[in-house]
Amino acid sequence: MYGFTTTLTDASLDQALARTIEALKAEGFGVLSDIDVQRAMKDKLGVEMRPYRILGACNPPLAHQALQAEPDIGLLLPCNVVVREEAPGRVVMGFLDPQTMVGLVDKPEIKSVADQAEQRLRRACGSLGGAV
Template identity: 80%
Template sequence: MYGFTTTLTGVSFDQAIVKTTAALKAEGFGVLSDIDVQQAMKEKLDQDMPPYRILGACNPPLAHQAVKAVPDIGLLLPCNVIVREEAPGRVVVGFLDPQIMVNLVGKPEVRSVADAAEQRLRRACESLGGSATQAT
């Protein structure tokens, strides 16, 4: 498992972005990057696809701890959150599980950071409501 998701119904894609950003903020995360995958696919490949964004979420104190412990951990930061429309009024919000960092880095100094980030991201996910599932 590499992440966890929730599916929101009865909301527009733009509403889901606003709700997700607010849920992240409530847990101390800011959005450092916002990649519009739908727009990029249209511009680069002339392919249409449903709305899809990747939000690069960062909790500065946790990121600082991780970088101090393992300077190259920036290769795995920020925590990615996807927001993608499955159908009108049905939006999936997915969160990368920070435990992936620990598994890839193999340094125990990162475990406490990943544990704290996971707890916060899971709370943000739960606060959105919807039906939660594990990403495989």
């Protein structure tokens, strides 16, 4: 699997989004980008879909370590987090597993960074209190 998820059954998308951003912040991540996929699909294709956001999360010290070890690792950064509404009141938050980088970049320094990032992202995911 390339990620891990949790599901909230007692929250709106906006509430889940705010909780996710706070959980990321508590683990040292900031949100560099926030892509509103629902809006993009409506604007570009005229397609209706449920709310769906992609957050580009970055932990600057870990990103710096990774970039020092492999300058092209930026192709795999930032860590993506998806916040999507499955049904009213049911929101899924999905976190990219940083270990996916390890399989693509064969460097021990990247493994160390991925291990640290994974621990932090799993804690953030777990702190949201939803069903895993």
